[in-house]
Amino acid sequence: MRALVVDDxxxxxxxxxxxxxxxxFEVLEAGDGQEALDVLAAQETPPELACVDWNMPVMDGLTxxxxxxxxxxxxxxxxxxxxxxxxxxxxxxxxxxGAHEYLIKPFTGEAMLEKLDLLGLLPTPVGDQT
Amino acid sequence: MTxxxxxxxxxxxxxxxxxxxxxxxxxxxxxxADRPAEFxxxxxxxxxxxxxxxxxxxxxxxxxxxxxxAGAMLGCxxxxxxxDLDVHDAVGEVLNVVGGSVxxxxxxxxxxxxxxxAPCTAPPAQGECMVVSWRDAPVYVQVVPDAAA
Numbered sequence: 048m049r050a051l052v053v054d055d056x057x058x059x060x061x062x063x064x065x066x067x068x069x070x071x072f073e074v075l076e077a078g079d080g081q082e083a084l085d086v087l088a089a090q091e092t093p094p095e096l097a098c099v100d101w102n103m104p105v106m107d108g109l110t111x112x113x114x115x116x117x118x119x120x121x122x123x124x125x126x127x128x129x130x131x132x133x134x135x136x137x138x139x140x141x142x143x144x145g146a147h148e149y150l151i152k153p154f155t156g157e158a159m160l161e162k163l164d165l166l167g168l169l170p171t172p173v174g175d176q177t
Numbered sequence: 178m179t180x181x182x183x184x185x186x187x188x189x190x191x192x193x194x195x196x197x198x199x200x201x202x203x204x205x206x207x208x209x210a211d212r213p214a215e216f217x218x219x220x221x222x223x224x225x226x227x228x229x230x231x232x233x234x235x236x237x238x239x240x241x242x243x244x245x246x247a248g249a250m251l252g253c254x255x256x257x258x259x260x261d262l263d264v265h266d267a268v269g270e271v272l273n274v275v276g277g278s279v280x281x282x283x284x285x286x287x288x289x290x291x292x293x294x295a296p297c298t299a300p301p302a303q304g305e306c307m308v309v310s311w312r313d314a315p316v317y318v319q320v321v322p323d324a325a326a
Contacts, residue, residue: 055291058267061251102273102289131277131289152274153199 048170049094051075053083053111054129055103059152063098063129066156070163071170072096080106084114093124096168098150101130101141109144116145125166129154180322181229184279186307189234189320192278193309196271201249201311208308208315214300215239215314220265221297222272229285232322236272237300242314243268265294275318 050072052063057078064074075094077083080103087093097115099108108128115121127148128141138149148162163169190205197205208214220243222236238246247259247267259267269292280286300306306319 056266056270056273057263058247058250058270065252102291104291131274131280133277133281152277153196155199 048096048168049073049075050096050098051077051083051086051094051124052098053077053080053103053108054098054100055079056100059100059129063159066159067096067098069156070160079103080108080111080114083111087115087121087124093121095123096125096127096163096166098127098129099146101128101132101137109141112141112144112146125168127162127166129159180231181285182283183230183232183320183322184226184234184283186320188282189275189279189318190307190309192275192282193307193318195278196274197309197311200271200274201246203249203312205309205311208310210303210308212315216300217241219243219297219300220268220294222265222268222292222294224269224272224276224292225290226276226280226283226286226288227290228283228287230283230322232320233290234272234276234279235301235306235317235319235321236268236275237297237306237317237319238268238311239314240264240296242311242316245314246271246311246316269294 050067052060054060060076067074077086101108126146128146129150131152133151194205197203218240223233225233243264247264250267273292280289300317306317308315
């Protein structure tokens, strides 16, 4: 499986990428929403998962999700918002825009894997990870 | 210009403790006020909060401490030397997550800016900030309201 990690922080991209690679994903990266759209457009088949930060320069994560959800060819990509935005109203906004799951920073690797497990996106179920 | 209630120290410290524990795998104990600390060249991260209260959070630490924080966050080995770009990015993200936790717990704060990080030459005066420990070194955190117009 493949995942796209979208975050303006190189450090956070590295952390999320490591979690996903350890879980068996091949990972693509982008530093903002516009760059992520460009990465998606360059793929022959879209990744199964995109982990998207909210607050980014150029194009924020919510706008990115709105763009992705308007494109039928990207409908199969599961969108997980990974963000510091923790208010209920923001979570509702993200889910209404088309995010499938929401993970609030700070998070642990285990928390991210549990979310992926719930989404049916873990090659190896949680508990069997070594 | 009026400004709402600023985030109190307990709220900010709770956010720092949460971030230290989950992202840096360390505890954020208070730094003793009478304990001296070395400060060579430093790193200062800032992030704005906008809403009923307007101001910014500022995190300052020695550059070597910043490098250790970045290394812990990224799981670097003891021999790995991170470039300044990555150190600044990591410290900015630490403050971003602290700011997000503060924003989420503070009524009426509607927007969090993007973190900015720059070198600095001195820490803030201890009376003007909270000081927490990172391993065996101090990290200075300030809550700075916008100046009244």
